[in-house]
Amino acid sequence: MMEILLHLGDGILLAVQPINLLLIVIGVTLGLFIGAMPGLGSVNGVAILLPVTFLVPPASAIIFLAAIYYGAMYGGAISSITLGIPGASTAVATTFDGRPLALQGRARLALVTAALASFIGGSVSNVLFTGFAPLLASVALSFGPPEIFSLMLLAFATFVGLGGDDIPKTVFSICLGLVLAAVGYDEISGAPRLIFFDIPGFMHGINFLVLAIGVYGIGEMLWTIDSTRGKVTTTQTRMTVKGTIEDAGEGMRRGWKGTAIGSFLGFFVGILPAAGATPGSLMSYGVAKMLARNPKEFGRGHPGGVAAPEAANNSASTGAMLPMLTLGIPGSPTTAILLGGMVIWGLTPGPRLFTDQPEFVWGLIGSFYVSNILAVVVNLAFIPLFIWMLRMPFTILAPMIFVLSVVGGYAATQDMHDVWLMLIFGLGAFVLRKLDYPLAPAVLAIVLGPIAEPTLRQSLLLSSGDPSIFFTRPIAGPITIIAIILILLPLIKVILGRRRGAETNAA
Amino acid sequence: MRRAELVTAIVLALLSIYLMWKSTALDIGYISGEGPGGGAWPFWLAGVMLVCTGVIAFNWMRQTSPPSQSDEPLLDRYGRRMLFMVGGGILAFIALVSVISMYGAMFVFLIYYLAFLGRHRWSVTIPVAVITPIVFFFFFEALMRITLPKGMKFLEPVFNWLNTIIY
Numbered sequence: 001m002m003e004i005l006l007h008l009g010d011g012i013l014l015a016v017q018p019i020n021l022l023l024i025v026i027g028v029t030l031g032l033f034i035g036a037m038p039g040l041g042s043v044n045g046v047a048i049l050l051p052v053t054f055l056v057p058p059a060s061a062i063i064f065l066a067a068i069y070y071g072a073m074y075g076g077a078i079s080s081i082t083l084g085i086p087g088a089s090t091a092v093a094t095t096f097d098g099r100p101l102a103l104q105g106r107a108r109l110a111l112v113t114a115a116l117a118s119f120i121g122g123s124v125s126n127v128l129f130t131g132f133a134p135l136l137a138s139v140a141l142s143f144g145p146p147e148i149f150s151l152m153l154l155a156f157a158t159f160v161g162l163g164g165d166d167i168p169k170t171v172f173s174i175c176l177g178l179v180l181a182a183v184g185y186d187e188i189s190g191a192p193r194l195i196f197f198d199i200p201g202f203m204h205g206i207n208f209l210v211l212a213i214g215v216y217g218i219g220e221m222l223w224t225i226d227s228t229r230g231k232v233t234t235t236q237t238r239m240t241v242k243g244t245i246e247d248a249g250e251g252m253r254r255g256w257k258g259t260a261i262g263s264f265l266g267f268f269v270g271i272l273p274a275a276g277a278t279p280g281s282l283m284s285y286g287v288a289k290m291l292a293r294n295p296k297e298f299g300r301g302h303p304g305g306v307a308a309p310e311a312a313n314n315s316a317s318t319g320a321m322l323p324m325l326t327l328g329i330p331g332s333p334t335t336a337i338l339l340g341g342m343v344i345w346g347l348t349p350g351p352r353l354f355t356d357q358p359e360f361v362w363g364l365i366g367s368f369y370v371s372n373i374l375a376v377v378v379n380l381a382f383i384p385l386f387i388w389m390l391r392m393p394f395t396i397l398a399p400m401i402f403v404l405s406v407v408g409g410y411a412a413t414q415d416m417h418d419v420w421l422m423l424i425f426g427l428g429a430f431v432l433r434k435l436d437y438p439l440a441p442a443v444l445a446i447v448l449g450p451i452a453e454p455t456l457r458q459s460l461l462l463s464s465g466d467p468s469i470f471f472t473r474p475i476a477g478p479i480t481i482i483a484i485i486l487i488l489l490p491l492i493k494v495i496l497g498r499r500r501g502a503e504t505n506a507a
Numbered sequence: 508m509r510r511a512e513l514v515t516a517i518v519l520a521l522l523s524i525y526l527m528w529k530s531t532a533l534d535i536g537y538i539s540g541e542g543p544g545g546g547a548w549p550f551w552l553a554g555v556m557l558v559c560t561g562v563i564a565f566n567w568m569r570q571t572s573p574p575s576q577s578d579e580p581l582l583d584r585y586g587r588r589m590l591f592m593v594g595g596g597i598l599a600f601i602a603l604v605s606v607i608s609m610y611g612a613m614f615v616f617l618i619y620y621l622a623f624l625g626r627h628r629w630s631v632t633i634p635v636a637v638i639t640p641i642v643f644f645f646f647f648e649a650l651m652r653i654t655l656p657k658g659m660k661f662l663e664p665v666f667n668w669l670n671t672i673i674y
Contacts, residue, residue: 055651166572168562172519175552175559179526182552186533186545193545194529222593226586395625396635402597402620403613407643410609411653419601427594434581435512435574453548461542 007358008130011366014359015063023056023064024367028375029382031071034088036079036386037397041088042072042277042317043334043440044220047212048404050341051411058345059360062338063367066321069334070122070371073277073314074379077114077306078386081107085228090277090313093285097298097305104301112244113251113303114310115379117259121311122372124263125270125318130365133354137326140351145458146469148328148350150479152452153470154486155329155444158272161486162279165438173432177442180206181449188457201417208340208446209412210422215439217405218426221398223433228394239383255307258288266312270319276332280316281309318368325361326351329448333440336447343450344412508574511581513567520560526553592624608658608666610640649673 014020034045045068053061076091081098094114101110143151156174160167183194184205195202252259262284269280288308289298298305320331321338328350330336342349353361409422429439463469470480527550534544535551567575582590596619603612617636621627647653648670657666 052646052651054653166566168559168566172556172559172563175556179549179552179556182549188542189533189545191533191545193533194526194549196529218597222590225593226582226589229585393625393627395627396621396631398593399617399620399625400639402600403616403639403643406597406601406604407609407613407647407655410655411647414653416601416605416656419604423597423601426597430590431511431515431581435508435515436572456548457542460537465537465539465542
């Protein structure tokens with residue numbers, strides 16, 4: 001325990017070094033803006049800005065990106081409340097009660113409650129994270145290829161079992177990401193593999209950023225332009241110190257229960273690989289409504305309905321970092337991109353990070369605490385500015401994002417071939433998105449593919465081709481079985497549903 | 508969207524078959540003493556993709572997925588126009604990079620998008636289109652030492668002059 005506190009102290013000291021502190025301030029502010037802009041979420045911001053971080057050392061780079069992630073969780077609420085459209089998918093549940101409050105002329109109450117709940121959610125999850133991470137990492141140190149592969153299987157299985165999207169489309173998306181990750185060279189035999197039409201650009205493989213920027217920078221933007229063709233109206237609000245304090249009191253009095261539910265539930269949902277902040281916030285809203293004294297007030301403008309999802313999305317964003325840092329599997333699409341970034345920076349994600357790169361790990365954890373405090377301050381201080389910026393026409397923002405995407409796609413590998421590929425992925429993603437194909441699984445898969453394939457092959461080599469190795473080892477066994485149950489879960493639901501349907505028909 | 512759902516499933520099925528065929532260039536079976544061959548992983552994954560497209564097509568027939576029940580077109584007039592103007596704009600942007608450099612292409616793209624698609628006034632368009640490439644130039648070339656494409660030879664004197672500023 002003492003050791004953890006000492007490490008944490010070191011980490012916070014590292015995070016407040018001038019360069020890192022500056023990066024946190026810029027990151028949080030950028031994140032708030034990215035989160036507030038409809039059509040842009042933390043995952044877009046992190047994917048598009050990752051190439052920009054090659055300038056600074058890895059610890060500073062991840063601190064910067066984590067600050068964006070964090071800020072975006074705060075920012076999403078601003079547009080959910082003042083525009084009535086969620087700034088990011090993580091803030092969808094915030095519109096349910098945030099928008100009615102704004103329409104009643106109580107936008108400030110909603111904004112202040114959102115900021116405070118976010119802060120509390122962030123603080124609770126930071127403490128949970130600090131306690132759990134070293135423990136989990138020390139257990140994970142004994143993992144061999146079968147354990148790691150079974151964890152990968154679990155990560156994909158959660159998408160199938162809990163993702164809530166069309167199952168065959170989800171599985172297709174996962175497999176497509178894994179196959180794209182296999183392009184280039186076969187690592188074991190060294191033979192070139194899947195070099196399409198013998199184009200030499202495929203020899204160096206497909207960088208995950210090319211897919212991530214294509215999907216989130218181009219595909220999603222096209223989708224946003226296509227789907228939000230109407231004009232949106234901004235609700236204005238006056239921020240005064242006295243009013244803010246009064247609203248803070250009211251927000252916490254009526255929203256403490258939602259905050260508490262969101263803080264804890266969000267963290268544990270965030271840890272699950274397919275879940276992340278979006279389902280975490282939706283679930284917390286549901287639970288807070290269920291447990292409220294008068295559930296009917298929810299949806300008509302109850303501060304608890306703002307507090308629960310906002311506490312949860314911040315808490316979940318920290319929770320999602322837990323499996324990323326300790327096990328090397330990301331807990332959300334955004335952390336998948338962070339994980340890919342760690343590989344580019346020359347780090348090997350996984351439990352060894354805690355022993356091999358303590359500065360990196362604890363610097364990042366320390367930065368969570370610093371970012372959380374800075375985010376609430378920047379958020380409350382600049383709410384009027386963010387509302388003003390939300391009036392920036394999309395026809396200025398969109399071309400800037402396309403420019404950033406093209407430059408980012410080039411900077412990742414310095415090859416125009418990848419920029420063309422990114423455009424193809426972007427256009428493909430736009431069509432698939434319209435047809436309800438989930439694309440986050442593909443991005444997760446292209447990051448995990450280079451880990452999943454070798455661990456599978458090494459495991460099968462260990463067992464001379466016998467797949468039972470994934471079931472008989474003490475840690476891998478239960479994980480594999482849980483993964484299989486998750487994969488079968490939708491099927492079980494269908495069968496149960498049919499039986500129930502037959503019973504009602506009979507009755 | 509009903510037709511688009513089926514057409515997409517067929518296209519993706521063909522893609523899966525192509526990926527399976529391409530994977531067979533390497534060994535797709537189990538080699539004793541070496542583990543699975545290099546083609547096995549992508550081959551079987553592409554196989555799963557093929558099965559998925561089959562299920563998607565089956566669901567289309569049963570009309571269980573939302574897009575297979577929808578009468579709306581995949582792209583209406585606005586969507587088609589948007590895709591042509593915006594997607595085409597990005598395509599032209601990328602194509603121009605090798606001719607007039609990343610920075611020149613950026614400038615042309617921003618002018619096109621802001622003035623033509625966004626119908627912004629020139630007093631907004633010109634500053635954005637001029638300042639953005641300049642900021643990118645100093646950020647990437649000077650600060651990060653990442654060189655972005657410089658286009659064809661005729662632009663060399665311009666960049667030589669710019670390089671004297673940053674080096």
